[in-house]
Amino acid sequence: MRFVLASASPARLAVLRAAGVEPSVMVSGVDEDAVMATLTGAKPSAVVTALASAKARAVAETLGLDAVVVGCDSMLWIEGELLGKPATPEAARKRWATMAGGSGELLTGHAVLRLEAGEITAESAGTQSTKVRFATPAEDELDAYVASGEPLAVAGAFTIDGRGGWFVDGIEGDHTSVIGISLPLTRRLLADIGVSVADLWRGSADTEGESR
Template structure:
C-alpha cells in the first residue's frame, strides 16, 4: 500500500522509518497562516488538526491509490498561547526565556486520508497532547543551541530527539508525538479508515 507523508519534517520521516514504514514524502506547500485565518476562533487542538487536514488534502489531490497522513504541531503555553516555528533567533530566544523551567503542552494534529481511484473514500483526524517539562539551559548553552539553527524551524523552538533533548527534563505522554508524529494515534486513525499498521510495513 502506498503510504504518503505530507510533510518535509526529517524527524517525522525518521520516526516512521524506525517503525518499519518507508513513506513517500510529498510536501504540501499549504499556507498555514491562510488556513488559520479561515477558521472561526478555533481552539488550539482544533487549529493543529485543521492544519493537518489541509496538508493531507493538498497532497491527496495528486494521488490515485494511497493513504496520506498529514501532521501539524504547536506548543501550548500555560497562559494559553500557541507557538509554531519561531523562524528567527530572536523569537526563539524570547520563547525559551518564557518556557525554561516551566511546562508546555505539545499539540500534534493528525489526519489520514484513504484515496481510491483518485477519490478520497475515507478520512479520520484527531490530535495528541503531551506535557513537556523544560529544563533551564545556561545562557551559554542557550546561545549555542540558538546558533545551531535547530530550534528555528520546529514547533515550540525545541526538539526531543536532537540538541533540544538536553533541555527537556521529562514528558508526560507519547514521545513520538513530541518528535512530530504519534505512532499510537496514527495507528488508531488508520484503523478507523480500515487500514492495519501491518498493511504499510
C-alpha cells in the first residue's frame, strides 16, 4: 500500500524517514485562506483539522490506486489568536515581540485517508496540542533569525529543529508535533483506519519518495 504525505514540508518528511517510513510526497495546492474563510468562529483545533483534511482530500482525488494519504496543518494559538506562517519579515518580528518570554499552544491537525482503487474507504482526523515556552532573543539575535528567512516559512514563526530551537526554552507534549507531524497521533489515526505502522515499515524499503 502506497503511503502519501500531502505536504511539501521537508521537516515532516525528515520525521517520517527517521521513523522508518519513506513516503511519496504530493503537494495539495489547497488555498488555505479560502478554507479558513469558511471556518469563521470555529475552534482552533477544528481549523487545523479542517485544513489537514482539505489537503489530504485534494491529493486523494488525484490517486487511482490503493494508498494511505496523510494531510497535516500546524498553527500557533497565543493570546487568543491563531497564527500560521508570517507573510513578511515585519510580521515575523511582530510575532516574536508577542511570543518572547511567554508561551503558546502549537496545534497540529492531521487527517488520514485510506484509498482502495482510488476510492476513500476509511478516514480519521484529530489534533495534537503542545505547549511551547519561548526565550527572549537579544535584538541582534532576532535580526539574524528573521534575516535567515526561516521564521517566514513555518507556522508560528519558529522551529525547534532549526535555528529557532535556540529560542525555545522548553515544550510540554509531543516534540514531533511541533516539528510538523505527530508520530503518536498519526499512529492512532492509522489504527483507526486499519493500518499498522509496522506495515509501513515493511513497505518502506520498496517505496521511493516522489515529488510533484
